[in-house]
Amino acid sequence: MSEIVKRLLKEIDSKSTKKPDKAIIYAVDGNRVDIRMRSSSTVIRNVEVSGSTDNLEPGDEVAIIWLDNRPLVLSGGFAGEAAAGFDVSELSNTDIENIAVKISRFISGGVSDIGNEEEVWPTQGEVVISDVEPDAPAPRMLWLDIS
Amino acid sequence: MGIPGGNTFPLERVIDARIEIEDSHVRFDYFPISETNLYWTDYFVSYADNGTLYRVALKENMIWYCEAIVSPLDTFTATWHSVPGFSVRTGSNLAIEDGYLFYQDEVTGAVKRILVSSLPQLGSKPSDPETVGPAGRTETVQIAAISATECYVFPMSETGSDRFTIEYCVGSTSSAWDGKYYDGAVGVPHVAAYREANTDYVYFTDALRTRTFYIKRRNGFWSDVRTVLPIDVLDDMSSFEFTGISSIDGLPILCGRLRRSYGNIDMLVYMIGPEEFTAGRDLFIDTYVEQSYRGANMVKVGNYLVYDFPFGRYIAKGTSAVDINNPDVISSSDELLNFNLSKTSNEPATFSCQLKNSFSPLLVSGAEIKVYVSINEFERYVGKFNIDGIVLGNESFSKPTMIGARSSCMKKLAQWKSDAPYDYWSQTKLTANPKDLSDVVITTGLFEEDTLHDGLKQRTLNEDGVLYVNAKATRNGMIRADFIHNSMMIKPRFGLALNYYRETKGQAAERLGISSDEVEETDYGHSGIFALVEDSDRGFVLNLYYVHDNTWSLQAQATNVPLMVATNFSVMMKFKDGHIRVYYSSGTAQNWVLAINHVFDHETWMPWKRAELVKGDAIGRGAILLNGITNTTTSFPFSIDDDYIPLLDNTGFPTVDELPPYLADRAKVNVGGEIINYASRSRNELITGLKASPGEVFISNDKSKEFSQIFADLRTRNYIRQTMTWPATRYVTAVSVYVNRLNYPDDGLFLWLSRDVSSTKPVGTRFVKASVLSEDIPENGGWITFLFDKPTEGKSGDFIVMTRGVDAAHPNALSYYSVGMNSSSPYTGGLCQTFSDNTDRFTTVTGDMLFKMHAAPITPNGSYSIMVETTPELSAMAGYYNNMALYVSAGAGIGNTYRIYDYVWGANVSTFYLEREPIALDLTSEFTICPTLYGLTRTDQMAHGKEKVDWWPDNPSTTCTRVDYFSSNKDKSLADYFEIIGRKAGVRKFYYDYLIEQDIPPAYSLAMLTKNNFLANMQVPYQFSGTIDLEYRGGKTVLRLSSSDVTLIVDGLPQEVIAVSNISGSVLVSSWDEFLSIWANGELIHSFVVPTNDPDNFYFTGTCTQDVFLTVREADIRIDNLLLDTNASGISLINQVIGGRRFYYQETRDDQLRLFNVRKQFLTQTYPASIATSYSETDNNIATRVRLEGGAIHEHIDADAMRQYGNIYYEGNMSEIYTEEDAKSFTLDTFNELILRGKTRTITGPAYIEIEPNEIFSLQLPNKDDSGDVIELINIADLSYDFSNTESEARFDMQITGNIVSSQEV
Known part of the structure; x- marks a missing residue:
């Protein structure tokens, strides 16, 4: 038996079920959305949205969290778009970590490695942290684009 | 000894045991047909009776018949033969029920019935098959028979319908469903019906046969349409097409084709209904093979199940899984060596045993095992278990067979897993004052709080302000809103909507063919069904509109609506599967007046906009609309200082003089937020497209242009001069000359009028001039006009001079102008000369310039004016347009507006005299004459563009003070969810403990509860007399049912009366917080909002003297x-739904799944000598003070516990708490659970099988210090039984571990 099959059997035998952390927008109806999980055949109705629904459209993939057994869609929190730039040369590693931590709280996601040349958030691309011009002469800017 | 069923604990006992094994799983095998083959059919049905299988087919409008004695099952030898004389309507179907065949006659279209068993005897069609329903029909129908004499029909065209209704037919009558099924696709649904407990279940597929629905009907009430499978209509990964439903000894079995995407899931299945269908281990018939199964259903032949279809059949042995007691699948053994049974709450009981031998091929994993123990030859049933595993023994080597099993229902729950995240909802309920803006969301309009009337009103007029209710979108539901209209001068336009949907930005962009970034607020499409109170010429009306992407379509109107100013007016709309009812209630009236009763019927639109976007997504939201109508128009731009407002139309704006003196201050308008009082109104005309004119021509040389003649070339800095004879002194406005441009000179041309030539001023003294740019001069010659800044007086002797720009050579000598000349018939009133700086002298040329001199028609007296070319629309009356305005609609100076203070008509040119100097006009300018309001009083002046102008006699005066919104979904209780999950797992029998379970007349009822939040189910007799009263909150809130209406009574006063005829059958009443809802046979009758600040007491009473069966389960929360x-x-889902509530579930010994809250308590018992006990105690994990927080908060202490243990605090959060009643109840339950943990008793003794975990067992026992006896109440936590049967002895003992609830010394 392959290791993969063994692992699956172990999961089958276990009683825990991991709740999904992503969903597809099925419909946008005012301030609520209907979503479906990636592999799900059914639609979950009337899901609350943290943030604005203005820029959500059917088919969008969004991050969700679960509260009291109901999903909550994280739309990014802004009706429009926001961007901020920081001169990396003037930031200490601690500063960068702090920025990362604050944003990770905002989207309830995690920051894996802020030091990489380019780091795309694993959730929605709602927040993109990147050195937009890695080869450009100093100062190099750390850009946070939040949409 | 005093134990209940006292023979359980005899001191002398003879014990024996036996087991019964049933291989209960239903397994189907395929059998090809052996009778003659029809090869194909249009439709097929079959049924069985007394071992005979009757098969009927429809082929080419003919009825074919086949009858088979099914013994043995796999050897059918019958022959199909046609029954002559029948002609069945093409596209219709067949139905069989109670031995009768139903079909639609080809000629008359009537539905007819004939006894199936008579078919073989018929040489031809009987002369008079009985008609069911109308005697004739034009449309083709699909038939679903429900009894020998009744059927449901689905009328549609021959090719199907994208929407259809259903009729119930009996005798010669029919009654139609009040709604419709709107599919969106065209097709013929598959239909069938089933009757159980006086309720008809009508099943049908959608047009494409990918989903199966049902609707219930009883006593004339039709439920909402619900899905069978997939549960969610939007499930596009699963599809279920049912083929037939039938009764197997009273068990409804639905068969069909179930498909799921991503794999090879395409199978024929059977499920047990009739509502929450089973989908556990007993599901599978076979994999699907592409052929016609339509009409095929399950029949019982002997002890066999047969799924019969035209070209074959599946056959299985019947088992207890389908309530068939079939000896072929049952075996029994009394060679039981021993068994152990352990029970604990909320988990499957475990059973293990040893047998001397394996005894039967039926002994397989998954088989059911029933255990019986006899004590002194009195046999007791221990329970049913499902075998998990078997280790076969060998009797020759004295090796026993070992069996492990679990309690049957609980094993089903543990083994079944959900295949989709189904999202179940109870009724959506909302009541709110819109002013809070927490329960409504604005989509259009500006609003403000109305503090006087405690509500929300709009800040604008003549603009629909829409707010949707912030509650879940639903398919069917009701909305009610209360309004106060406070102005006699503003016409009302207010109301509400269901199925409301505002499209997304992307959808708006796609519909309009623009990018998302371009979508403006006004671009969004709004859709819904609106009921609005409006003013018509004949008084107030209620109008019903379909709105589809902002297109309004009036569908129905109710007149004579008694709206009164400053009086509450309520509007209510109910929508149920296309059936729209609009009610109103005025003032303090209790009765709702049904104003509009309408069925949605639009040729192309669906009732739900979302269903047009995605098939099946038939939902929408509730909304309210506020507006006030006065006369409204659009302004043209006017400035901050203007004393007039230019308008498109000024009718309907009454002047001060036209208004009664006491309303004189109502002559005001709102323009873009500026409130402006006005005194007067101009004439109301709008004339567009007036072209600017340079003025009347008073001298000209406009003869034929002789291009062969030389032009006076202006190649160098030359001047050309033309003199003329003046008829009189005139105010010159412009001069037109004929000019030709050659190549591309950079400079333009100058023209001026000069006089007073002298030797030092050879071209005279210039007194007015104008210029024209190079690009405005035509390359091939044409008239150009030099327009002077203002009319200038010219007189005899004045002449024209023209020249080029300063650098006449640019860009080169080949780029220059030629002035058009005329030499063959020269102008006689003057001369044309050229002048050269080089020669410094004039030279008379042959011919004359072509020119026209323009002048203002009258002396302007220094005023500002605009001249236009006279058109037929212009009045010839002097001063006709005075006080109107001239708007520059195109060309130079566009966007400016000028007030007209005088007007002179001319045959060619008309002149408007203006208040101020016009800006930047030229001959490209075009004008519009527009009406005005003038004589303004402005306090907050602003400049305005083209803006909405509203007559503003009052501030907006319609206020919404309340909105209620409810979906039609039935409220679901904990018990309902328990059953939904259980049935999916394959469990079919449930047991509940009841708070109320009585079947007596309300007039004699003593039913009472000390709670208000619960669901009550009633079976109400048809046409009962008197009243049935459900009294909540100590009787202060009463829901009164009579045979004509349902009334809400609060504090003894009727509040709302809902007319409903003969409410009866299955009636559900849900009381939850401030909401009281009632359903009859699945149809929402009404939802009320009730006070909540009264005591928690419920009474059931009334004057009805007929029996009403009332039940309230513990779990009807x-x-x-x-x-x-x-x-x-299933177990984890049930635990999930129970959550923090103190509910328990277990399997009863008669195979029912039980859900309960209050533990069953036995009577006090004396001490059985054979029982041994032990005692232990702890203060770990107990609490004497408990606080729970959720939607409400409650804290509880128990004085005795506090004294004994001290202050041990526990605090918890519980999402299940919605109300204060919840908080109290859950806190007390939690306290009782925690305090129980302190003292534990273990009891060992002879088995007593009637008790179960979580029951409270009362026993007289030795005190813990043996100082005497106590009577203890013991909550059973774990329970185990041991049975052994050896050659030397038989033993059947039990051990109980429980928590001591109370202890009392004897």
Whole structure:
């Protein structure tokens, strides 16, 4: 038996079920959305949205969290778009970590490695942290684009 | 000894045991047909009776018949033969019920019935098959028979319908469903019906046969349409097409084709209904093979199940899984060596045993095992278990067979896993004052709080302000809103909507063919069904509109609506599967007046906009609309200082003089937020497209242009001069000359009028001039006009001079102008000369310039004016347009507006005299004459563009003070969810403990509860007399049912009366917080909002003297929503739905799944000598003070416990708490659970099988210090039984571990 099959059997035998952390927008109806999980055949109705629904459209993939057994869609929190730039040369590693931590709280996601040349958030691309011009002469800017 | 069933504990006992094994799983095998083959059919039905299988087919409008004695099952030898004389309507179907065949006659279209068993005897069609329903029909129908004499029909065209209704037919009558099924696709649904407990279940597929629905009907009430499978109509990964439903000894079995995407899931299945269908281990018939199964259903032949279809059949042995007691699958053994049975709450009981031998091929894993123990030859049933595993023994080597099993129902729950995250909802309920803006969301309009009337009103007029209710979108539902209209001068336009949907930005962009970035607020499409109170010429009306992407379509109107100013006016709309009812209630009236009763019927639109976007997504939201109508128009731009407002139309704006003196201050308008009083109104005309004119021509040389003649070339800095004879002194406005441009000179041309030539001023003294740019001069010659800044007086002797720009050579000598000349018939009133700086002298040329001199028609007296070319629309009356305005609609100076203070008509040119100097006009300018309001009083002046102008006699005066919104979904209780999950797992029998279970007349009822939040189910007799009263909150809130209406009574006063005829059958009343809802046979009758600040007492009473069966289960607690996790077991889902509530479930010994809250308590018992006990205690994990927080908060202490243990605090959060009543109840339950943990008793002794975990057992026992006896109440936590049967002895003992609830010394 392959290791993969063994692992699956172990999961089958276990009683825990991991709740999904992503969903597809099925419909946008005012301030609520209907979503479906990636592999799900059914639609979950009337899901609350943290943030604005203005820029959500059917088919969008969004991050969700679960509260009291109901999903909550994280739309990014802004009706429009926001961007901020920081001169990396003037930031200490601690500063960068702090920025990362604050944003990770905002989207309830995690920051894996802020030091990489380019780091795309694993959730929605709602927040993109990147050195937009890695080869450009100093100062190099750390850009946070939040949409 | 005093134990209940006292023979359980005899001191002398003879014990024996036996087991019964049933291989209960239903397994189908395929059998090809052996009778003659029809090869194909249009439709097929079959049924069985007394071992005979009757098969009927429809082929080419003919009825074919086949009858087979099914013994043995796999050897059918019958022959199909046609029954002559029948002609069945093409596209219709066949139905069989109670031995009768139903079909639609080809000629008359009537539905007819004939006894199936008579078919073989018929040489031809009988002369008079009985008609069911109308005697004739034009449309083709699909038939679903429900009894020998009744059927449901689905009328549609021959090719199907994208929407259809249903009729119930009996005798010669029919009654139609009040709604419609709107599919969106065209096709013929598959239909069938089933009757159980006086309720008809009508099943049908959608047009494409990918989903199966049902609707219930009883006593004339039709439920909402619900899905069978997939549960969610939007499930596009699963599809279920049912083929037939039938009764197997009273068990409804639905068969069909179930498909799921991503794999090879395409199978024929059977499920047990009739509502929450089973989908556990007993499901599978076979994999699907492409052929016609339509009409095929399950029949019982002997002890066999047969799924019969035209070209074959599946046959299985019947088992207890389908309530068939079939000896072929049952075996029994009394060679039981021993068994152990352990029970604990909320988990499957475990059973293990040893047998001397394996005794039967039926002994397989998954088989059911029933255990019986006899004590002194009195046999007791221990329970039913499902075998988990078997280790076969060998009797020759004295090796026993070992069996492990679990309690049957609980094993089903543990083994079944959900295959989708189904999202279940109870009724959506909302009541709110819109002013709070927390329960409504604005989509259009500006609003403000109306503090006087305590509500929300709009800040604008003549603009629909829409707010949707912030509650879940639903398919069917009701909305009610209260309004106060406070102005006699503003016409009302207010009301509400269901199925409201505002499209997204992307959808708006796609519909309009623009990018998302370009979408403006006004571009969004709004859709819904609106009921609005409006003013018509004949008084106030209620109008019903379909709105589709902002297109309004009036569908129905109710007149004579008694709206009164400053009086509450309520509007209510109910929507149920296309059936729209609009009611109103005025002032303090209790009765709702049904104003509009209408069925949605639009040729192309669906009732739900979302269903047009995605098939099946038939939902929408509730909304309210506020507006006030006065006369409204659009302004043209006017400035901050202007004393007039230019308008498109000024009718309907009454002047001060036209208004009664006491309303004189109502002559005001709102323009873009500026409130402006006005005194007068101009004439109301709008004339567009007036072209600017340079003025009347008073001298000209406009003869034929002789291009062969030389032009006076202006190649160098030359001047050309033309003199003329003046008829009189005139105010010159412009001069037109004929000019030709050659190549591309950079400079333009100058023209001026000069006089007073002298030797030092050879071209005279210039007194007015104008210029024209190079690009405005035509390359091939044409008239150009030099327009002077203002009319200038010219007189005899004045002449024209023209020249080029300063650098006449640019860009080169080949780029220059030529002035058009005329030499063959020269102008006689003057001369044309050229002048050269080089020669410094004039030279008379042959011919004359072509020119026209323009002048203002009258002396302007220094005023500002605009001249236009006279058109037929212009009045010839002097001063006709005075006080109107001239708007520059195109060309130079566009966007400016000028007030007209005088007007002179001319045959060619008309002149408007203006208040101020016009800006930047030229001959490209075009004008519009527009009406005005003038004589303004402005306090907050602003400049305005083209803006909405509203007559503003009052501030907006319609206020909404309340909105209620309810979906039609039945409230679901904990018990309902328990059953939904259980049935999916394959459990079919449930047991509940009841708070109320009585079947007596309300007039004699003593039913009472000390709670208000619960669901009550009633079976109400048809046409009962008197009243049935459900009294909540100590009788202060009463829901009164009579045979004509349902009334809400608060504090003894009727509040709302809902007319409903003969409410009866299955009636559900849900009381939850401030909401009281009632359903009859699945149809929402009404939802009320009630006070909540009264005591928690419920009474059931009334004057009805007929029996009403009333039940309230312990678990009839409303649960708002449940999202079933996918891939979760039934047990974990049930634990999820129970949550923090103190409910327990277990399997009863008669195979029912029990859900309960209050533990069953036995009577006090004396001490049985054979029982041994032990005692232990702890203060770990107990609490004497408990606080729970959720939607409400409650804290509880128990004085005795506090004294004994001290202050041990526990605090918890519980999402299940919605109300204060919940908080109290859950806190007390939690306290009782925690305090129980302190003292534990273990009891060992002879088995007593009637008790179960979580029951409270009362026993007289030795005190813990043996100082005497106590009577203890013991909550049973764990329970185990041991049975052994050896050659030397038989033993059947039990051990109980329980918590001591109370202890009392004897």
